[in-house]
Amino acid sequence: MSxxxxxxxxxxxxxxxxxxxxxxxxxxxxxxxxxxxxxxGTFVFRIEDTDATRATEDSMRSMIxxxxxxxxxxxxxxxxxxxxxxTTRGDYGPYRQSERRALYGAVARRLEAAGHTYRDHRTxxxxxxxxxxxxxxxxxxxxVVKASTFEHPAEEFERLAAEGRPASLRLRTPExxxxxxxxxxxxxxxxxxxxISDPVIERSDASATYPLANSVDDLAQGIDLICRGEDLxxxxxxxxxxxxxxxxxxxxxxxxxxxxxxxxxxxxxxxQAFAHLPMVVGMDRKKLSKRHxxxxxxxxxxxxxxxxxLRNYLALLGWAPADGRERLTDEEMIxxxxxxxxxxxxxxxxxxxxxxxxxxxxxxxxxxxLARRLVPFLDGTELEEHLLHPPVSSEQLAxxxxxxxxxxxxxxxxxxxxxxxxxxxxxxxxxxxxxxDKVFVKAGAVEALEAAHETLHHCPWNVAxxxxxxxxxxEELGIGFGKVAQPxxxxxxxxxxxxxxxxxxxxxxxxxxxxRIEAAIxxxxxxxxxx
RNA sequence: GCCCCCGUCGUCCAGCGGCCUAGGAUCCCACCCUUUCAAGGUGGUGACGCCGGUUCGAAUCCGGUCGGGGGUACCA
Numbered sequence: 041m042s043x044x045x046x047x048x049x050x051x052x053x054x055x056x057x058x059x060x061x062x063x064x065x066x067x068x069x070x071x072x073x074x075x076x077x078x079x080x081g082t083f084v085f086r087i088e089d090t091d092a093t094r095a096t097e098d099s100m101r102s103m104i105x106x107x108x109x110x111x112x113x114x115x116x117x118x119x120x121x122x123x124x125x126x127t128t129r130g131d132y133g134p135y136r137q138s139e140r141r142a143l144y145g146a147v148a149r150r151l152e153a154a155g156h157t158y159r160d161h162r163t164x165x166x167x168x169x170x171x172x173x174x175x176x177x178x179x180x181x182x183x184v185v186k187a188s189t190f191e192h193p194a195e196e197f198e199r200l201a202a203e204g205r206p207a208s209l210r211l212r213t214p215e216x217x218x219x220x221x222x223x224x225x226x227x228x229x230x231x232x233x234x235x236i237s238d239p240v241i242e243r244s245d246a247s248a249t250y251p252l253a254n255s256v257d258d259l260a261q262g263i264d265l266i267c268r269g270e271d272l273x274x275x276x277x278x279x280x281x282x283x284x285x286x287x288x289x290x291x292x293x294x295x296x297x298x299x300x301x302x303x304x305x306x307x308x309x310x311x312q313a314f315a316h317l318p319m320v321v322g323m324d325r326k327k328l329s330k331r332h333x334x335x336x337x338x339x340x341x342x343x344x345x346x347x348x349x350l351r352n353y354l355a356l357l358g359w360a361p362a363d364g365r366e367r368l369t370d371e372e373m374i375x376x377x378x379x380x381x382x383x384x385x386x387x388x389x390x391x392x393x394x395x396x397x398x399x400x401x402x403x404x405x406x407x408x409x410l411a412r413r414l415v416p417f418l419d420g421t422e423l424e425e426h427l428l429h430p431p432v433s434s435e436q437l438a439x440x441x442x443x444x445x446x447x448x449x450x451x452x453x454x455x456x457x458x459x460x461x462x463x464x465x466x467x468x469x470x471x472x473x474x475x476x477d478k479v480f481v482k483a484g485a486v487e488a489l490e491a492a493h494e495t496l497h498h499c500p501w502n503v504a505x506x507x508x509x510x511x512x513x514x515e516e517l518g519i520g521f522g523k524v525a526q527p528x529x530x531x532x533x534x535x536x537x538x539x540x541x542x543x544x545x546x547x548x549x550x551x552x553x554x555x556r557i558e559a560a561i562x563x564x565x566x567x568x569x570x571x
Numbered sequence: 572g573c574c575c576c577c578g579u580c581g582u583c584c585a586g587c588g589g590c591c592u593a594g595g596a597u598c599c600c601a602c603c604c605u606u607u608c609a610a611g612g613u614g615g616u617g618a619c620g621c622c623g624g625u626u627c628g629a630a631u632c633c634g635g636u637c638g639g640g641g642g643u644a645c646c647a
Contacts, residue, residue: 056647088647094638171643182573183643208645226576235574235643243645252647274575274642316576318640323582323640353583357598360584366596383584386640390582393597403610414573450609459608479607510606525606537608 049081049264050308053107053114054254056088059099060336061106063389064269064320064328067354070268073112074355074377084261085117087136090253100136101126106337111347116261131260132302139252144248146257146295147286148209148241155462157208157241157284158191161200187212206244211251211278215236219277224267224315225382231277239278247418251275259292260301262308267315267379270386271327276314283311315379318358321384328389342422344454346413347417349398357387399452410448411441414457418465423455427465439464442547446539451564452493462527463533464547469556471563480560480567484519485527489518489564493557494530501550507542531560 053069055061076083078325087100104120116130128496134140151157162170174183190210214233221229223554243253248256258266286292287310297301322332334340340350347512352368361376368376402410415437420426428436440461447460463469479485491513499509510528512522529538529543532553538544545553 089577090647109586160645162645167645175643184573205634205643210645223618229575232573237643240645247645249645253587254647269641271641272647275647318577321640327640331586342584345626358583362585364585366584366593385577387584390597393583396597399610406577449611520606529607533607535607539608541606 044194048438049079049190049265049401050084051076051256051265051267052084052086052261053112053262054086054088054257055103055104057096057100057141059096061103061110061338062328062335063337063340063350063354064335066110066112066300066350067320067357068268069107069110069112070351070354071112071315071359071379071382072378073114074373075267075379076264077374078377079228082115083112083131084132084263085114085135085480086257087251088250089136089138090248090250093483097126102338106341109341109347110303111351114151122400132305137257140253140257140301142299143249143295143301144253144256145246146244146298147292148248148252150291150295151211151241152161152209153286155212156293157209157211158187159201160190160210160236160240161192161197161205161207165203171430180463182235184235185210185236186215186234187238187473188215188308190238190310195270199341203397208240208244209242211241211282213281215279217281219272219340221276221280221314224265224314224379225318225384226273229273229276229443230464231274233277236277239457242284249276249310253284255279255286256292259283259286260304262295262305264309264312265315266311266313267317270316270319273316275470276316315382316381318384320357321386321388323388325386325388326359332389333391333410334415342455344422345394345398346401346418346454349394349401352401353394357389358383369398395452402454403449405448407444407448408441411437411444414440414444414461416533417457417462425458427462441545443539446547447545450539460539461526467552469532469534471530471560472535475530475534476567478524479530479536480564482523482526483567484523485534486515486561486564486568487517488519488524488527489557491563492524492562493554496545496550496557501546503542503546506545510542527560527564528557532556533566 043280051072053072055065059279068156073083075081087103088430089100100118101120104126106120108120116132117135118278119129122128129136132367148157173185174181187210213236216232216234219231219233221231223344239251242248258464293304300522320328324332328335334343337350341347348370351370352373355368355373355377356366359377359382361372362381363370376534405413415432416422417442418426419430421430437469443461443464447457451457457458483560485523492510495509495513496506499505511521517524525538525541529541530536532548533544535540
């Protein structure tokens with residue numbers, strides 16, 4: 041990566057490490073990446089594992105691996121090395137929130153000392169009950185937490201504290217007035233403070249919550265454009281407030297130096313802009329979830345979708361270049377991407393369209409490249425079921441390479457190699473019963489197999505010669521070519537659906553072809569009923 | 572309930588007051604090609620949620636209405 045220009049944007053992608061990278065998150069990551077690359081900026085990858093109990097090392101590794109697979113390279117953040125170890129790149133780390141707890145604490149203490157917060161001794165049960173009352177109407181109004189009504193009176197506070205009851209820390213938000221959020225995709229959005237609750241910024245166990253940790257890190261790491269899903273739009277006002285507080289009087293800078301974390305670069309300013317992306321929804325218009333099928337990027341990988349297809353398709357979920365083209369290379373997307381051109385309405389994830397895109401991209405692949413990409417789907421790397429064992433022999437690779445021209449234009453996903461490859465990679469064919477019942481019972485099937493066995497015995501073994509030999513058969517037998525080709529197809533590939541016949545025979549080799557045709561003759565007789 | 576967002580073919584996008592009898596992609600259908608399946612080619616079905624207003628003229632601007640979504644956590 042070249043050195044970023046002074047005005048180059050710093051953007052970030054900061055998922056919670058669940059282990060599964062949701063396609064909606066990937067879309068957000070992609071837009072950040074495109075924006076960074078378009079402007080020659082910096083793309084930061086941060087892991088938001090404030091809830092450290094749920095964030096295992098494995099889930100983190102899985103996230104990093106998935107992001108790497110999808111092809112979005114990041115400039116700062118954790119890196120997964122070839123040997124499996126996790127290292128870090130970037131000057132403003134750590135990039136895992138679990139390693140920045142001291143910072144959040146230092147910030148919280150300063151916020152508290154400055155009077156921007158108050159303690160809440162209520163238990164979650166009490167809060168739930170209060171909210172339920174507010175909602176059902178027996179309370180005073182909507183369930184909005186404000187210091188004016190929520191802060192414990194001095195006496196009560198002392199009593200609860202004396203009881204040793206733990207307390208969370210809430211941020212005071214203005215009682216009224218308006219906050220204006222300027223958003224690159226939504227324009228100006230106005231909120232009334234009176235409808236916004238005072239958020240808990242520190243749990244009663246003193247750990248930081250998302251609003252605090254996220255705001256602190258965005259500023260500490262010089263993020264100047266926050267681009268994320270629309271589900272976080274309503275949470276923006278309190279973040280804007282926190283940003284102001286953090287920057288005022290060098291509060292954040294002091295905290296940073298207190299805990300010995302890297303100081304903010306002099307060029308780091310406030311967050312300049314927000315961009316809230318429309319949701320990615322299912323075909324039923326509901327937030328995309330497991331109910332809709334695959335949602336984890338890792339699953340798409342296993343199904344044989346190409347990372348470049350996903351990048352292209354996901355980019356189109358809410359955005360299109362000025363001329364409306366759909367098939368785009370990374371270079372084209374980077375050159376033309378513009379957050380201001382992002383649409384505002386939710387986009388439904390359409391697997392059919394993704395699949396069509398994927399088929400097209402597979403067809404564009406260099407055959408050798410496709411062969412290499414197919415190997416992990418056959419040797420147990422991507423799929424549990426496998427035909428080959430890890431050190432794939434050069435002979436096996438040659439077969440796969442020979443197979444590619446026969447199957448490339450009929451695949452939409454890499455895992456479909458399973459519908460074509462087995463007959464070519466195994467010694468035996470398994471005859472598909474439905475195909476046998478459909479094809480072998482037809483008049484002339486046995487004769488066609490016998491004649492084919494005879495003629496293929498002598499002809500030179502190349503596509504042209506094989507075709508010439510077999511093309512002579514229909515006239516000889518007095519039937520159509522289809523009646524000749526289908527039985528042979530079933531005999532050698534096991535199925536009535538296969539790659540082109542002559543090419544298949546050539547790839548299979550004379551010995552295996554003759555062997556399979558010969559073995560099929562009795563089966564055909566039996567199917568016909570004169571076994 | 573309250574707050575916020577959104578509303579063009581089934582789906583993704585184009586459309587920024589006249590070029591729109593609304594265009595492309597995907598899906599679906601038909602035909603062509605064809606040794607199966609594909610691929611490819613050609614053609615077709617299919618949408619401006621609704622009501623008012625502004626205007627000579629509205630998918631495009633405004634208001635309302637209806638519908639959908641998100642949030643309303645000591646999750647992120």
